[in-house]
Amino acid sequence: MAVIDFHTHILPGIDDGSRSVEESMEMLIESARQGVDVMLATSHFYPGRDRVERFLERRRGAYNKLQAAMKKSRRKLPQIKLGAEVAFFEGISRAGALRDLTIEGTDLLLLEMPFGKWTTADLEEIEEIVDQGDVRIVLAHLERFLQVPANKKRIYELMELPLFVQVNAGSLLDWKTRSKTIKLLDRKGIGLLGSDCHGIRHRVPNLK
Numbered sequence: 001m002a003v004i005d006f007h008t009h010i011l012p013g014i015d016d017g018s019r020s021v022e023e024s025m026e027m028l029i030e031s032a033r034q035g036v037d038v039m040l041a042t043s044h045f046y047p048g049r050d051r052v053e054r055f056l057e058r059r060r061g062a063y064n065k066l067q068a069a070m071k072k073s074r075r076k077l078p079q080i081k082l083g084a085e086v087a088f089f090e091g092i093s094r095a096g097a098l099r100d101l102t103i104e105g106t107d108l109l110l111l112e113m114p115f116g117k118w119t120t121a122d123l124e125e126i127e128e129i130v131d132q133g134d135v136r137i138v139l140a141h142l143e144r145f146l147q148v149p150a151n152k153k154r155i156y157e158l159m160e161l162p163l164f165v166q167v168n169a170g171s172l173l174d175w176k177t178r179s180k181t182i183k184l185l186d187r188k189g190i191g192l193l194g195s196d197c198h199g200i201r202h203r204v205p206n207l208k
Contacts, residue, residue, distance in 0.1 A: 002037040005207055006166050007110065007140060007194025010080065011062040015044040017198040021069050026200040028070070028077045034208035036078045040103055040194075042110050042140075045084040052097040055084070085110050085140055090121075093128035098135050109135040110166065113145055118154040130161050137163040141196060143171045143181040159188050166192040169206045 009017020010024055018024040031039060041063065045055050063082060070077055083103035088111060092098070102109050109129075114122070129137060139158065142165045145151050159165065165188045171181040185191040197205045 003035050003207065004038045004040065004192075005031060005036050005078070005195050005197070005205070006040050006138075006192040007042050007085065007168070007196045008039045008205075009041075009043060009085075009196070009198045010039050010066075011041045011043050011059065012066060014058055014062045017043065019199070021065050023200055024066050025069055025073070027197055027205055029075060030200065031078050031195075031197075031205040031207070032076060034205060036205070036207055038081060039078045040081050040083045040110075042083045042085040042103075042194075044112075045086045045101055047087065047089045047092075047095075052100055056100065059084075081105065083108075083110055085112050088113050088122065088125075090125075093125040093132070098129070102135055107135050108138050108164070110138045110140050112140040113142075115145070115148070117148060117150045118145075123154060123157055126158060126163075127161060130163060137161075138166050138192060139163060140166050141168045141171070141194070143167050143177060143184050146180055146184070155184075156187070159184075164190070164192055166194050168196045169193055170196070170203075173206065 009015055010027055012018045012021045012024045018027060043059055059082060081104040084101040086101050086109060098109055145155060167181055171177040195205050195207050197203055
């Protein structure tokens, strides 16, 4: 069975993740050492700052640069699948290009909720996307939103919907967050694991 890192910022120079091809290669080598077979390149997509077409063009350019370096390496490196970490925005349920931002070869959309108090309208938008059936939602690092006490009830409401939950490995490694994260996973029954790695010295690959 393949080991998949479901949330990474491995592509160079496209967001606040890897700053260079060299750093991306170091991240790949370290992930391979930890037994990772596939890394999903989920670069940040912020609708208010970027257009989908422009994002896809920049993502492809970063991917091509990294692929060229990977082909020169004699090491066995993880395979990269393209995707995006899409920031929630008002009106997202009416956006027409969500399918273009799904994980390569799937209908899965990695969605990052707002880092503030969620509203009923926010949850209704998520439910509308689920009902439309065009994409399947994966909620990015859901455990991080437990830090906003007002969101706890909202989180449990979201988890009643037919969607997936992704948690960061770091939350299971830290004793301060481990218990809450495990309870979250127990409640949903299944979870997807990601390193959410951003570099080789800060927020590093940590699936092992």
